[in-house]
Amino acid sequence: MPKFAANLTTMFTEYPFLERFKAAAQAGFRAVEFLSPFEYPASVLKQELDNHGLQLVLFNTTVGNTAKGEWGLNALPGRESDARANIDLALEYALALNCQTIHVMAGVVPEGQQQYLYEQVQVDNVRYAADKYAPHNISIVLEALSDVVKPNYLYASQYHTLKLVKRINRPNVSVQIDLFHAQIVDGNLTHLLQNLNGHFGHIQVASVPDRHEPDDGEVNFTYLFNLLDQLGYSGWIGCEYIPKNTTKAGLNWIKPYL
Numbered sequence: 001m002p003k004f005a006a007n008l009t010t011m012f013t014e015y016p017f018l019e020r021f022k023a024a025a026q027a028g029f030r031a032v033e034f035l036s037p038f039e040y041p042a043s044v045l046k047q048e049l050d051n052h053g054l055q056l057v058l059f060n061t062t063v064g065n066t067a068k069g070e071w072g073l074n075a076l077p078g079r080e081s082d083a084r085a086n087i088d089l090a091l092e093y094a095l096a097l098n099c100q101t102i103h104v105m106a107g108v109v110p111e112g113q114q115q116y117l118y119e120q121v122q123v124d125n126v127r128y129a130a131d132k133y134a135p136h137n138i139s140i141v142l143e144a145l146s147d148v149v150k151p152n153y154l155y156a157s158q159y160h161t162l163k164l165v166k167r168i169n170r171p172n173v174s175v176q177i178d179l180f181h182a183q184i185v186d187g188n189l190t191h192l193l194q195n196l197n198g199h200f201g202h203i204q205v206a207s208v209p210d211r212h213e214p215d216d217g218e219v220n221f222t223y224l225f226n227l228l229d230q231l232g233y234s235g236w237i238g239c240e241y242i243p244k245n246t247t248k249a250g251l252n253w254i255k256p257y258l
Ligand SMILES: O=C(O)C(=O)[C@@H](O)CO
Pocket: 035, 060, 143, 145, 149, 178, 204, 240
């Protein structure tokens, strides 16, 4: 049976961020994920999680300065000390929030720059993070982002991400498959999940092409949820979608699973 986490960055946006925990719990979720915890003291977030009986299953390292086009610092040559300070900060938050998985963001490769230099910096920084997180049983996931959402992100294909995961070569580093991006970039999702089985540690879902509830569009998610079960995937599936109408009105698809 698949286990779903509400993504509080994209769902329940009818409410201010701190009120989304209660809304998710009232809708039946027992787990949540979100993009960034760093805007709040960890104690404030912990209180919300505890008050509503929720488990935090994923957050990301910092995106950096989005006004300057940054979307992650860990692949940026010359930014290693900022990246590692953020990796350390993410560990503090993960320990305080009892979160076992962190998405270590890579970054955007500006036009004309050498991809291989950015890949090497990402490999080095993820190895630093992996070795630092391992004694705390904290895992790292790396997520490919399609050009539709983030042009020139270090990796768009799941297979490219897998190659880097293998190069990083740490037992606590795996792929995060966001099936929205995966359908746009790689397609052939059944074979993708079969080929990457054992190498992914987190899944996210949204319909394609509109990034709404996973009960519409070109992908048959019921089939994929069954396939994930058959493959023995026991991790979380994050609902990283933008509700078509209100969040609550769009939750019929999840009722059989909650
Ligand atoms: O955009 C996505 O997809 C994400 O999962 C974000 O958390 C990172 O860009």
